[in-house]
Amino acid sequence: MAAILAGSAWAAAAGSGIPLEKWNLPAGKAGVQVKPVLTGEIHGVSTDQVLIVGPGQHVEPAHAKEAVVWLVLEGKGTMHAGSAKYDVQGETIARAPQGVAWQIDVAKGEVLRAVRVRRELTADDLAELKKFPQNNAAPLVKKFSECTPYGEAIKSPKTVSRTLLPENYVPRMAVGTVETTGPDTVGRHKHPMLEQIFLGLKGNDITVLADEHNANLTEFSILHIPLGSNHGAEVAGGKKLHYVWMDFFIAKEGQEYLKNHLTLDPQKKK
Secondary structure, eight states, X not given: OOEEEOOOXXXXXXXXXXXXXXXXXXXXXXXXXEEEESTTXXXXXXXXXEEEESSEEEEEOOOTTEEEEEEXXXXXXXXXXTTEEEEEESSEEEEOOTTXXXXXXXXXXXXXXXXXXXXXXXXXXXHHHTTOGGGGSSOEEEXXXXXXXXXXXXXXXXXXXXXXXXXXXXXTEEEEEEEEESSEEEEEEOOTTEEEEEEEOTTBEEEEEETTEEEEEETTOEEXXXXXXXXXXXXXXXXEEEEEEEEEXXXXXXXXXGGGSEEOOTTOOO
């Protein structure tokens, strides 16, 4: 079934100076809805909210010069990449080998909510991919909760952060999550070597700070951290912080920043 392209209205949080868009795809009749968000915010990067109400099917063709990453937020479906088949349910990351198409099937009675991220690849990026053939040999499909935890100085000891998409799977891109309960903070910091997007997960209700601006990031909302800003996050008592961060490095050398993420015992749980 062909996707219906929904209109996209860019919306900064009121008076915040931080580009933010809320989830705005209501579950209705069976089919596929696609809504571009944060359009034009980051050069070479496009993000879309995708809602599939079963019975529905979405086919994502192979892109020779574009990497595609899916972030399933909730719901249940089956994802096909080439001859590989994966049953997915709940928070899951999916990245097919470069040049392999995706097909997503959602059965009658099910609803799948996801964000699709596409990154344009330069000639240098494509050459870089060839240096890591092991990362491009098979699809990467993994539940968020099964991904490797890491620690970072700007976060409290009770915070659980996870690397969803390590470096060198998609050139100049990495993805992870941060989770804690309030009251807590993610300390302010700067990283002018990369562009960054935050995506609120189920139950997330936090204040994102960037220089003199702030914005309320709720579940399934998505925002762009202004490049080079001194930013962080706060969560009040009784509330939850749980979001995806997506890093888009301006140059490969910027990936050195990821050394601040110190891998922890994989047995560390939420």
